Amino acid sequence: MKRAPVSGFRSPLLEWTHGYRxxxxxxxxxxxxxxxxxxxxxxxxxxxxxxxxxxxxxxxxxxxxxxxxxxxxxxxxxxxxxxxxxxxxxxxxxxxxxxxxxxxxxxxxxxxxxxxxxxxxxxxxxxxxxxxxxxxxxxxxxxxxxxxxxxxxxxxxxxxxxxxxxxxxxxxxxxxxxxxxxxxxxxxxxxxxxxxxxxxxxxxxxxxxxxxxxxxxxxxxxxxxxxxxxxxxxxxxxxxxxxxxxxxxxxxxxxxxxxxxxxxxxxxxxxxxxxxxxxxxxxxxxxxxxxxxxxxxxxxxxxxxxxxxxxxxxxxxxxxxxxxxxxxxxxxxxxxxxxxxxxxxxxxxxxxxxxxxxxxxxxxxxxxxxxxxxxxxxxxxxxxxxxxxxxxxxxxxxxxxxxxxxxxxxxxxxxAHHTSDPPVRVLRRKPGTNVFRPVSAEHPDDEVFPALLMLRPEGPIFFANAERVKQKIRALIEQYQPSIVALHLRAVSDLEYTALKMLTDAEKELRQRGIELWLVGLNPEVLAMVQRSPLGTTLGRERMFFNLDRVVAAWHARRSSTR
Structure with a gap:
């Protein structure tokens, strides 16, 4: 039975009488x-x-x-x-x-x-x-x-x-x-x-x-x-x-x-x-x-x-x-x-x-x-x-x-409590698959890629939590000492100006230390914001990836070329 649309403020009186049995x-x-x-x-x-x-x-x-x-x-x-x-x-x-x-x-x-x-x-x-x-x-x-x-x-x-x-x-x-x-x-x-x-x-x-x-x-x-x-x-x-x-x-x-x-x-x-x-x-x-x-x-x-x-x-x-x-x-x-x-x-x-x-x-x-x-x-x-x-x-x-x-x-x-402290997870690959999952004591055999640190922040990143996310990323970098940090942003639904500025500053700071920042899995809205910013120009297409499989492939290519 065809019904009138429910959007807008059209009188519902006609809606429920239409088709009344x-x-x-x-x-x-x-x-x-x-x-x-x-x-x-x-x-x-x-x-x-x-x-x-x-x-x-x-x-x-x-x-x-x-x-x-x-x-x-x-x-x-x-x-x-x-x-x-x-x-x-x-x-x-x-x-x-x-x-x-x-x-x-x-x-x-x-x-x-x-x-x-x-x-x-x-x-x-x-x-x-x-x-x-x-x-x-x-x-x-x-x-x-x-x-x-x-x-x-x-x-x-x-x-x-x-x-x-x-x-x-x-x-x-x-x-x-x-x-x-x-x-x-x-x-x-x-x-x-x-x-x-x-x-x-x-x-x-x-x-x-x-x-x-x-x-x-x-x-x-x-x-x-x-x-x-x-x-x-x-x-x-x-x-x-x-x-x-x-x-x-x-x-x-x-x-x-x-x-x-x-x-x-x-x-x-x-x-x-x-x-x-x-x-x-x-x-x-x-x-x-x-x-x-x-x-x-x-x-x-x-x-x-x-x-x-x-x-x-x-x-x-x-x-x-x-x-x-x-x-x-x-x-x-x-x-x-x-x-x-x-x-x-x-x-x-x-x-x-x-x-x-x-x-x-x-x-x-x-x-x-x-x-x-x-x-x-x-x-x-x-x-x-x-x-x-x-x-x-x-x-x-x-x-x-x-x-x-x-x-x-x-x-x-x-x-505010839920959004101010979003998790930042370290990812590894399940052996023999293309599944990337957070580090866990239950999966000690997951693949590790030397000098490559794959991180996944989860939830929107904005002015209230950008600094906290930066602190977590910095702590993990100090712990793992990578030469490449790949941020998987598929779980980041939004990225506002303060957060984008935080990433820009983080990229500059890492570059001065000889560490590359790669961005992975950006949704269309986040990708558009990054491309309109100086960060997009700095990274170029070479350091933005569609998924983690391509990150690992680029990592292998990098290691092969330096041998």
């Missing part, structure tokens, strides 16, 4: 309704995590869902909000609206969401989708684990039925411990029972909408047992109807800018990760830059209609796909169910216990902690495990917004 309608609608049963309880719970009224969660599962379904490139992706976005939003809103007044919070939320959307949309137009790759997997693993700790600590008071003024991590831990004797036994029992229901359903009936059953369990307990009379707090009044227009407060732009940038980065990271994780054979892979634009416009539209920052959610997307979603029509079905909930079920939602929402948030947030992932990281590379732990501790002790900055800094330091 009638047989997909039923699974799309069923998947959308099933996903709604997961999306709505979690969206309301995450709104409460952000300190916002629960109806904001409904608005977030409606407006951004519709806009993304029209513009997004991932077929099964379900868009509302996530635990990560919620806790980052909570930190940002708590700083600019510390009193927690409804009007101030909603205005600040509209401003934050609009800024997140604008940043994402602009990044999409500028095709900056690659930016998400700057957070390494180990750092992201640690960052999410740290968020899980923060979220659980934030929700425990609701689970215990206690209240205190929140502060630092240590302050909150001590306040919870000292508040345990004053906890509401009924509230705690309800929270534990809700968590047990969620875990049991997830374990025995993984396809069932566990959050919906948990919400029904909590509302049923309030309705039948009058749990309010026993100290159980409920959500309270939830307005019925469509969201009203929300106006941002542009006076908050400067103070919210750092938080908006962090939330935008995490929103896109989670969106693209969720979208790519559930691509089936024959489907186009989500286009990163167009995903930026789609999720950005979804946030801009949501900001004007009462939404909090939004992004793609892994759990709800998994439900969407498992039930059989074939296109973005499933997202429109989820939004339709959300609309019906806003118009008809708001009074019922008001009976939901706070402990029920806390239990939902805690159960799904704990899933952000992945012990198996930490074990896998430490088994492969202990240094990267340390980076993951640094990100975790940074979020817990510094706070979520400084924590995300710390995570990005750690990722960039990790990148």
């Amino acid at each position: 009638r047989m997909w309608i039923k699974p799309d609608l069923l998947a959308g309704v099933s996903a709604a049963a997961v999306v709505l309880p979690k969206a309301m719970a995450y709104a409460s995590v952000a300190g916002l009224p629960v109806q904001v969660g409904l608005y977030t599962a409606f407006v951004p869902m519709v806009i993304y379904a029209l513009l997004g490139t991932s077929r099964p992706l379900s868009v509302s909000t996530t635990a990560t976005i919620a806790i980052l939003s909570a930190a940002a809103l708590g700083r600019v609206a510390p009193a927690g007044g409804a009007a101030a919070l909603l205005s600040a939320c509209a401003t934050l969401t609009l800024m997140v959307g604008a940043m994402l949309a602009v990044a999409g137009v500028l095709r900056l989708g690659f930016v998400a790759n700057f957070i390494s997997d180990p750092v992201l693993t640690g960052f999410k684990a740290g968020l899980a700790v923060v979220i659980v600590l934030d929700q425990l008071p609701k689970l215990l039925g206690i209240h205190f003024v929140k502060g630092s991590f240590v302050h909150n831990v001590l306040a919870i411990v000292s508040g345990i004797p004053h906890a509401s036994a009924t509230t705690l029992a309800l929270g534990i029972a809700t968590a047990a229901v969620l875990v049991a359903i997830e374990h025995f009936f993984p396809r069932a909408p566990a959050p919906l059953f948990a919400v029904a369990f909590g509302i049923g307990g309030v309705s039948v047992l009058s749990l309010q009379l026993h100290g159980v707090e409920i959500v309270g009044y939830v307005p019925t109807g469509l969201p009203s227009v929300s106006l941002p407060d542009f006076a908050l732009v400067a103070s919210l800018a750092p938080a908006a940038a962090g939330i935008a980065l995490m929103s896109f990271t989670e969106t693209i990760a969720s979208g790519r994780a559930f691509v089936e054979r024959g489907e186009p892979v989500p286009n990163a830059s167009r995903e930026l634009l789609a999720i950005g416009l979804a946030n801009v539209g949501g900001a004007l209609l009462g939404s909090m920052p939004a992004g793609g959610g892994t759990t709800q997307t998994a439900v969407n796909r498992m039930v059989g979603a074939r296109s973005q029509l499933a997202g429109l079905a989820t939004a339709t169910v959300t609309l019906g909930t806003m118009l008809l079920l708001a009074p019922l939602i008001g009976l939901m216990p706070q402990a029920t929402m806390a239990a939902i948030v805690i159960v799904y947030s704990i899933g952000l902690i992945e012990p198996a992932e930490f074990r896998a990281i430490v088994a492969v590379r202990r240094t990267e495990f340390i980076w993951a732990v640094v990100a975790l501790v940074g979020v817990v002790l510094l706070g979520t917004l400084p924590g995300i900055l710390a995570a990005i800094v750690v990722s960039l330091v990790a990148l």
Whole structure:
């Protein structure tokens, strides 16, 4: 079946409707309704995590869902909000609206969401989708684990039925411990029972909408047992109807800018990760830059209609796909169910216990902690495990917004570490073959060519590592005392000016010592740079070779002519 191209910013609406099959309608609608049963309880719970009224969660599962379904490139992706976005939003809103007044919070939320959307949309137009790759997997693993700790600590008071003024991590831990004797036994029992229901359903009936059953369990307990009379707090009044227009407060732009940038980065990271994780054979892979634009416009539209920052959610997307979603029509079905909930079920939602929402948030947030992932990281590379732990501790002790900055800094330091010290390997030839491989104790019989030192630097050589590469080459020359140094550059993907100048200086230094520098296996881009430089003129064609076989042949010819 012929499909429209996915490059550029052409409307994906035409793309997914083109070639749409009638047989997909039923699974799309069923998947959308099933996903709604997961999306709505979690969206309301995450709104409460952000300190916002629960109806904001409904608005977030409606407006951004519709806009993304029209513009997004991932077929099964379900868009509302996530635990990560919620806790980052909570930190940002708590700083600019510390009193927690409804009007101030909603205005600040509209401003934050609009800024997140604008940043994402602009990044999409500028095709900056690659930016998400700057957070390494180990750092992201640690960052999410740290968020899980923060979220659980934030929700425990609701689970215990206690209240205190929140502060630092240590302050909150001590306040919870000292508040345990004053906890509401009924509230705690309800929270534990809700968590047990969620875990049991997830374990025995993984396809069932566990959050919906948990919400029904909590509302049923309030309705039948009058749990309010026993100290159980409920959500309270939830307005019925469509969201009203929300106006941002542009006076908050400067103070919210750092938080908006962090939330935008995490929103896109989670969106693209969720979208790519559930691509089936024959489907186009989500286009990163167009995903930026789609999720950005979804946030801009949501900001004007009462939404909090939004992004793609892994759990709800998994439900969407498992039930059989074939296109973005499933997202429109989820939004339709959300609309019906806003118009008809708001009074019922008001009976939901706070402990029920806390239990939902805690159960799904704990899933952000992945012990198996930490074990896998430490088994492969202990240094990267340390980076993951640094990100975790940074979020817990510094706070979520400084924590995300710390995570990005750690990722960039990790990148700098990997690229600043590239290996330079000494090569020898496997006997009887034309295979050249690094010197190894496992291959002591590999051929050595007297006075010829073959070296292979690996990775890009640029200003940050050129001097280090030069030091390694110089040390190997001192060790082997060759008369010819052949640099095999096949594994060097790029060579910028500083690195080229380093090679030029090295050639001059070696020539003064009576040592020749040969270059081997240059890719077209590197070859073009060398030929445009004085080094190319100095070396000429005689000292640049296509492969190591020709180097060895030239070495043999040189030795024969000097006998």
